[in-house]
Amino acid sequence: MTALWDSCRREGIADIAERLVEGGRIDDRSALRLFACPDLGAVGALADLVSRRKNGVRGSFLVNRYLNYSNICLLSCRFCAFYRRSGQPGAFLYSVEEMAEQAFQSWRSGAVEVHCVGGLHPHLPFSYYRDLISAIKERCPGMMIKAFTAVEIRHLARRIARRSIPEVLEDLADAGLDSLTGGGAEIFDAEVRDEICRGKETAEEWLEVHRIWHRMGRKSTATMLFGHVEKPAHRVDHLRRLRGLQEETGGFCGFVPFAFEPANTRLSHLRRASATDTLRTIAVSRIYLDNVDHITSYWISSGLPLGQVALSFGADDLHGTIEEEKIFHMAGSKTPISQTADNLAAAIRESGREPVARDSYYRVHPEVRSPRETAGVGA
Numbered sequence: 001m002t003a004l005w006d007s008c009r010r011e012g013i014a015d016i017a018e019r020l021v022e023g024g025r026i027d028d029r030s031a032l033r034l035f036a037c038p039d040l041g042a043v044g045a046l047a048d049l050v051s052r053r054k055n056g057v058r059g060s061f062l063v064n065r066y067l068n069y070s071n072i073c074l075l076s077c078r079f080c081a082f083y084r085r086s087g088q089p090g091a092f093l094y095s096v097e098e099m100a101e102q103a104f105q106s107w108r109s110g111a112v113e114v115h116c117v118g119g120l121h122p123h124l125p126f127s128y129y130r131d132l133i134s135a136i137k138e139r140c141p142g143m144m145i146k147a148f149t150a151v152e153i154r155h156l157a158r159r160i161a162r163r164s165i166p167e168v169l170e171d172l173a174d175a176g177l178d179s180l181t182g183g184g185a186e187i188f189d190a191e192v193r194d195e196i197c198r199g200k201e202t203a204e205e206w207l208e209v210h211r212i213w214h215r216m217g218r219k220s221t222a223t224m225l226f227g228h229v230e231k232p233a234h235r236v237d238h239l240r241r242l243r244g245l246q247e248e249t250g251g252f253c254g255f256v257p258f259a260f261e262p263a264n265t266r267l268s269h270l271r272r273a274s275a276t277d278t279l280r281t282i283a284v285s286r287i288y289l290d291n292v293d294h295i296t297s298y299w300i301s302s303g304l305p306l307g308q309v310a311l312s313f314g315a316d317d318l319h320g321t322i323e324e325e326k327i328f329h330m331a332g333s334k335t336p337i338s339q340t341a342d343n344l345a346a347a348i349r350e351s352g353r354e355p356v357a358r359d360s361y362y363r364v365h366p367e368v369r370s371p372r373e374t375a376g377v378g379a
């Protein structure tokens with residue numbers, strides 16, 4: 001601790017350290033100073049202090065399955081390598097039955113969550129989405145369904161169902177939707193959005209979908225895509241808006257910052273965020289978002305070794321086993337497409353934390369890794 005104080009004094013961030021030790025909140029200017037501080041170790045140690053005060057030695061992970069129903073999309077975000085137009089090579093669309101079968105196979109081998117997103121399909125009827133949720137719920141009792149970004153929800157409400165966002169969310173919740181995903185947030189700043197994803201919903205629209213969902217008593221996660229054209233000030237602005245909504249609703253159960261993967265995108269000229277930038281962003285996020293309980297180190301983006309290091313830089317969660325990741329890998333990610341629960345637990349233990357299997361809401365999940373008794377259920 002003495003060494004940390006010495007570092008903080010030397011770097012001129014002792015006032016921030018004092019505030020954090022007292023349990024206080026930092027402002028935007030302090031967050032920017034942490035982004036600019038040359039001593040990454042000191043910033044990380046402060047984040048670790050905050051993290052351990054919130055979650056002790058717990059390091060969580062999730063046994064889950066990623067499923068993408070379709071990559072057909074109306075938009076063409078410059079950072080995205082996942083989308084295709086209808087009929088274009090590589091475009092795919094799974095039927096409800098195919099999706100439910102894939103979810104069932106994962107449920108049978110012990111998955112506790114299915115995570116399901118797709119592009120903004122121009123023609124799929126709203127009944128497809130509702131049937132998708134209820135079919136998975138029916139075949140996989142007890143498995144949590146985390147699905148759809150706020151962008152997809154707006155698309156369904158405005159273009160497909162032509163109903164209000166609350167009505168669409170109520171319908172999906174009735175069908176069995178447990179949680180919205182945090183995707184689509186990217187960076188909230190309007191100019192940055194115009195550069196990387198013109199035509200996509202605004203920050204206010206993204207936040208409004210989550211606000212409505214939270215007011216229904218539901219939970220969701222939030223994300224931030226960093227390491228492209230944005231500056232630290234844009235990241236802090238993003239965090240400030242999330243912290244503001246969390247003050248209002250308390251509905252975010254975790255925050256997942258991840259670095260942009262440029263290789264196969266129309267922004268391939270950009271350099272990928274460095275390891276130190278990734279660790280620093282996780283650390284500042286942990287410190288700034290004092291009203292969000294959990295910070296996830298997204299190994300799909302960082303790779304497991306760096307993801308593990310992040311557990312000492314403010315993260316307390318390693319996300320999930322995933323089974324088959326498409327979005328980052330179509331963009332050129334070289335990380336594995338899945339991890340075993342044992343790998344994640346070992347990585348957490350090696351980092352000095354106690355591995356805990358969790359569910360979509362970051363609650364301890366005791367049933368993890370127990371292949372289920374399937375008699376009488378599903379195929």
Ligand code: SF4
Nearest residue numbers: 073075077080083119
């Ligand atoms: S990021 Fe989402 S909305 Fe944008 S092009 Fe890709 S799939 Fe479509």
